[in-house]
Amino acid sequence: MLSPYKILKSAQLNHYAIGAFNACNLELIKAIVISAHRLKSSVIIATSEGESEFIGMRKIRKIIDVWQEELNIPIILHLDHGHSLEKIKEAINSGYDSVHFDGSSLCLEDNIKTTKKVVNYVKKKNSGIIVEGELGYLRGSSELHSGVEIKEDDLTDPDEALEFIEKTGVDSLAVAIGNIHGIIKKQSNSSGLKYRNPHLYLSRLKQIKEKVEDKVFLVLHGGSGTPEGDIKKAIDLGIIKVNINTELRIAFSNTLRKILKEKKNEIVPYRIMPAVIDAVEKVVMEKIKLFGSVNSILK
Ligand code: 13P
Numbered sequence: 001m002l003s004p005y006k007i008l009k010s011a012q013l014n015h016y017a018i019g020a021f022n023a024c025n026l027e028l029i030k031a032i033v034i035s036a037h038r039l040k041s042s043v044i045i046a047t048s049e050g051e052s053e054f055i056g057m058r059k060i061r062k063i064i065d066v067w068q069e070e071l072n073i074p075i076i077l078h079l080d081h082g083h084s085l086e087k088i089k090e091a092i093n094s095g096y097d098s099v100h101f102d103g104s105s106l107c108l109e110d111n112i113k114t115t116k117k118v119v120n121y122v123k124k125k126n127s128g129i130i131v132e133g134e135l136g137y138l139r140g141s142s143e144l145h146s147g148v149e150i151k152e153d154d155l156t157d158p159d160e161a162l163e164f165i166e167k168t169g170v171d172s173l174a175v176a177i178g179n180i181h182g183i184i185k186k187q188s189n190s191s192g193l194k195y196r197n198p199h200l201y202l203s204r205l206k207q208i209k210e211k212v213e214d215k216v217f218l219v220l221h222g223g224s225g226t227p228e229g230d231i232k233k234a235i236d237l238g239i240i241k242v243n244i245n246t247e248l249r250i251a252f253s254n255t256l257r258k259i260l261k262e263k264k265n266e267i268v269p270y271r272i273m274p275a276v277i278d279a280v281e282k283v284v285m286e287k288i289k290l291f292g293s294v295n296s297i298l299k
Contacts, residue, residue, distance in 0.1 A: 001068065004076045004097045004130045005171065007042050008217045011240040016292035017220075020044035020078060021284055022142070022245035024051035027273050028252065029063060031280035037071045039285060041293040044098070046080040046243065048142075049087055057094035073297055076130075080243065088118050098130035100174065104137060108160055111135065115168040123169070130217075135164050136176025138221055142245035144185045150178055155204050158211040165216045172217040172241065177205045177234070183225035183246050197225040202233050209238040217241060228290055235292060242291055247283050255279040 002010075011018050021032045023045050036043035047060060061077060068075050078098040079091035088099050101118040103111035115133040122129050136156035140148045156175040165173055178201040186196055209218065220239045223231065224246035231242060255276045259266075266272055288294060 001074050003128045005128060007074050007076060008130065008172070008240055010296065011042075011293070012214060012217060012238075014296070015235065016296060017235045017240050017242045018042050018044055018076075018293055018296070019223075019284065019287045019291055020046045020080070020219075020241055020243045021248060021287075022046045022048060022051060022080060022243070023060075023248075024054045026063065027277050028248060028280060029060070029067070031248075031277045032284050033064075033067045033071060033073070033075060034277075035281045035284035035288060036075070037073050039288045039294045040073070040297050041288045042074040042076070042296045043288075043293075044076040044078050044241065046078045046100075046245075048080045048245075049083065052079065052087075052091070057091055057096065061095040078130075078132075085114070085117060085121065089121065092122065092125065092127070092129060096129070098132065100132040100134070100172075102134045102174075104134040104174075104176075108135075108164070112164055112167045115164075115170060119169045130171045131169075132172035132174055132217075132219055133164060133168055133170035134174040134221075135161055138174075138176045138179060138181060140181040140222065142224070142249060143182045144246070144250075145180075145182050147184055148180045148182070150180065150198060155201055156208055158204075158207040161208050162211045165212055170216065172219050173212070174219040174221050175205065175208055177201045177208070177220070179220055179222035179226060181222045181246070183250075196227065197222075199227060200230040200234055202230065202237060205234055205237045205239070219243070223247075223287070231290060242287070244283075244287055247287075248280050251279040251283045252276055 023029045076097045081102040082088045103114050119131050137154035217240050218238050219241040221243045223242040223244040
């Protein structure tokens with residue numbers, strides 16, 4: 001497999017983004033890897049701290065190794081929103097390819113200091129593991145919300161972004177440009193749209209990119225529910241990784257609820273779960289197409 005760095009660099013050079021899809025069980029992993037394989041796309045499987053605890057870091061590493069061997073596609077295993085050096089170390093010692101240290105709740109100075117410690121730890125291992133830092137305040141969590149207010153103060157400052165990457169040496173930077181975690185639930189309208197998140201501040205992304213150039217991989221969290229046109233423009237402006245969780249959770253839970261309601265007497269998991277996996281695959285494939293990473297394993 002290409003190194004994680006080369007996989008991300010190829011996205012940067014060829015102007016597409018790789019989907020980072022969150023997973024915490026076999027069904028979600030299966031849906032993600034099968035979709036990526038079908039579309040010949042590189043893919044990132046991400047686990048938050050909670051998801052990592054649920055499935056087990058060492059176990060997900062082994063499961064992904066087996067899928068990778070069988071399908072021969074590049075899969076990056078990534079820790080999403082690690083909040084402490086201990087969690088980062090646990091992920092690295094479990095064989096993760098990439099780690100996200102989220103110091104965005106700290107002041108700039110402390111965020112730089114702690115992120116730098118993570119980078120030093122990872123680089124000492126000389127393992128090619130990717131380190132993602134975060135700057136700016138991203139609201140919400142990967143669930144449905146009735147409303148989330150975004151303030152201009154939350155957004156990543158372009159000068160601070162440059163200072164952050166130069167002082168920490170991170171490979172990737174997650175930016176706050178009006179994106180939120182989760183989806184704002186709205187009533188259906190005439191076009192049938194039930195969910196819609198606010199527009200991204202694309203001009204802010206442009207300013208950040210002008211400052212940091214290609215020195216770092218720019219990452220967009222909170223990809224669920226974001227207007228598709230905005231995602232495309234964000235990729236044109238330099239985003240090379242888009243995180244998706246809530247839309248997978250919705251597809252998984254809603255389909256499971258529906259199947260159990262329809263087939264009241266069905267008790268066999270391998271007859272219940274295929275429809276759930278199909279529903280998640282549909283979302284993953286739509287996103288891979290939107291991000292432009294179809295056939296990326298050939299690039
Ligand atoms: P969504 O749940 O909004 O897709 O965000 C996922 C994410 O950013 C994970 O870090």
